Amino acid sequence: MRVGANARKIAAIGLLSCTLWLLALPQLAFAQNFQTIAPTAILIDADTQTVLFEKNADELMxxxxxxxxxxxxxxxxxxxxxxxxxxxxxxxxxxxxxxxxxxxxxxxxxxxxxxxxxxxxxxxxxxxxxxxxxxxxxxxxxxxxxxxxxxxxxxxxxxxxxxxxxxxxxxxxxxxxxxxxxxxxxxxxxxxxxxxxxxxxxxxxxxxxxxxxxxxxxxxxxxxxxxxxxxxxxxxxxSGYGLVGSAIQNGQRLIVVVNGMKTAKDRALEARKLLDWGFRAFEPRQLFAEGQVIGEAQVFGGDQRSLPLVSRKPVRVLVRRGDGERISARIVYTGPLKAPIQKGAEVARLRVNRGDMQALEMPLYANADIKEGNLPQRAMDGLLEFGTGWVRRAMSSVNNMISKKL
The missing domain is CATH 3.40.710.10 (DD-peptidase/beta-lactamase superfamily)
Known part of the structure; x- marks a missing residue:
């Protein structure tokens, strides 16, 4: 009985996730092999919102x-x-x-x-x-x-x-x-x-x-x-000298932010160095097409127990030219999701990571209507939630991995 109560609590408030491994993908561009004297800095590709470089990016200033x-x-x-x-x-x-x-x-x-x-x-x-x-x-x-x-x-x-x-x-x-x-x-x-x-x-x-x-x-x-x-x-x-900059080359826009520089000259040079490096060292890669089913979320109390998830636009990241390394895309949602769910509703987030570092995050949407289940279906879901089986079912999505080569 105690295990079942804990399971219900976890299912109600926990963040459930599905990890999708993307193999042999060129290394994500935000690998920290660029050096800057800026105490705080970030470089982002505007189209894909891939973080190409960051240094103390969440430090208050x-x-x-x-x-x-x-x-x-x-x-x-x-x-x-x-x-x-x-x-x-x-x-x-x-x-x-x-x-x-x-x-x-x-x-x-x-x-x-x-x-x-x-x-x-x-x-x-x-x-x-x-x-x-x-x-x-x-x-x-x-x-x-x-x-x-x-x-x-x-x-x-x-x-x-x-x-x-x-x-x-x-x-x-x-x-x-x-x-x-x-x-x-x-x-x-x-x-x-x-x-x-x-x-x-x-x-x-x-x-x-x-x-x-x-x-x-x-x-x-x-x-x-x-x-x-x-x-x-x-x-x-x-705060020192800081700058928020934007530049476009060959249709690609990069956003750079630096702060804490000792001089205006250092501010200008470091911002330019980051932009030059970003334009030179990276290329876009598509992970998922627009409308492609990326994964599934578990549903409680519905006529279906899983919900396909899609993005409203192509999922792209910028990757380092010539390198190869495994990255992962994780679907995160608070769940299990409760029926009814309307097609097109935002129900989850997709987070693309390399190691412990997040490259981008974007919303995912329901790709089907989930109606409220009939009484026997709802009763069965209630029993599953009461026991540990429902939580195991939700968390087992972690093992639902998709391998893909780009």
């Missing part, structure tokens, strides 16, 4: 002006929803002028106090010139105060899936509670590029002239002729 990416995302969302337009005008308060203006010692678009500026100009002041006055004016214009705006930033961050980052202001000014990770910043960059392609183009503008003041974009990658088109730099004494 001050974002400095890279926090302005989150500020921009909130405004982009307001524009996309129609609640704001590029012609909306925001006032420059005394607070925005004093704390973020030319006299503050930080980056500024030199906005004048008690004037109103079009949102389009404020956005360029934010993303091209990294203007702190623009950031504060935007925050106050959207939600009244920076504090209120920071709450919206955190709400958006949670929706995007930034699991470890916390924002406290729109500028990136030092705050002991404002912390991010390079992994979250890369995820944010990918989201902005994918969700707001037209507005994203602002990040690639080399210069911006406003009120007869011409300023260059602070992103050094834009001047390197490597296909860079964004995103944002940052620097605080506590």
């Amino acid at each position: 001050a974002p400095a002006s890279m926090a302005k990416l989150m500020t921009a995302e909130v405004v982009f969302s307001e524009l996309k929803s129609g609640r704001l337009t590029l012609n909306s005008e925001f006032p420059i308060s005394e607070h925005a002028w004093r704390r973020g203006g030319a006299g503050s010692g930080g980056s500024s678009m030199f906005a004048k106090v008690n004037t109103s500026i079009r949102l389009e100009d404020l956005l360029r002041g934010l993303v091209v010139q990294s203007g702190n006055d623009a950031a504060i004016a935007i925050a106050e214009g959207v939600s009244g105060t920076e504090e209120n705006f920071a709450q919206i930033m955190n709400q958006h961050a949670a929706q995007i899936g930034l699991t470890k980052s916390t924002f406290r202001n729109a500028t990136g000014y030092s705050d002991p509670h404002q912390k991010v990770t390079v992994r979250d910043l890369a995820k944010l960059a990918l989201y902005v590029i994918d969700t707001y392609p037209d507005l994203y183009k602002m990040f690639g503008e080399r210069e911006f002239t406003w009120n007869k003041i011409r300023q260059q974009n602070r992103n050094p990658l834009l001047a390197m002729d490597i296909g860079a088109d964004g995103l944002k730099t940052g620097n605080l004494e506590e």
Whole structure:
């Protein structure tokens, strides 16, 4: 009886998984044979979302002006929803002028106090010139105060899936509670590029002239002729020099994030080295086609006891050219899944790993309708769950391995 109770508890709350071994696959690109002096760094392929390289990618750090990416995302969302337009005008308060203006010692678009500026100009002041006055004016214009705006930033961050980052202001000014990770910043960059392609183009503008003041974009990658088109730099004494960058070559986009560099020159060189290495050393490989059944999940109380799982797009990873090594793809879900289940519902996640390191994660969807089972079927499932047999059945999916050569 005690074994049965424990089994029910495990079945109710445990994460069940199915491991699919992919044999003789060229080595995943995120093998750590690249050396960087950056204390924290990550390199990601945008299309496959394969992590090519990471170093202390989940270590909390001050974002400095890279926090302005989150500020921009909130405004982009307001524009996309129609609640704001590029012609909306925001006032420059005394607070925005004093704390973020030319006299503050930080980056500024030199906005004048008690004037109103079009949102389009404020956005360029934010993303091209990294203007702190623009950031504060935007925050106050959207939600009244920076504090209120920071709450919206955190709400958006949670929706995007930034699991470890916390924002406290729109500028990136030092705050002991404002912390991010390079992994979250890369995820944010990918989201902005994918969700707001037209507005994203602002990040690639080399210069911006406003009120007869011409300023260059602070992103050094834009001047390197490597296909860079964004995103944002940052620097605080506590965080060092950081950069979120994006570049495209031959139709492939890579996202790079570095932070903690001692100089602006080091920041630029290390970011470029990572991008050059990523474009040169890797090639895409397809693991599963769109709509291909990847595995099955166990179902409780349904007219069927297993559910085929598919991805809505091809499952691809970037792999190191010329190397060969075994990798695994693991299906993870909270289960057993309870009927009824509608075809197309997201019910599981696919995680592709090399060793202990995760290369990518993506959702999996039900490929069939599972109706509620009849009374005898539900009774049988109840008996299986009560005993250890049901848990063994669910966990036995670990042994359901698929070998595949690419």
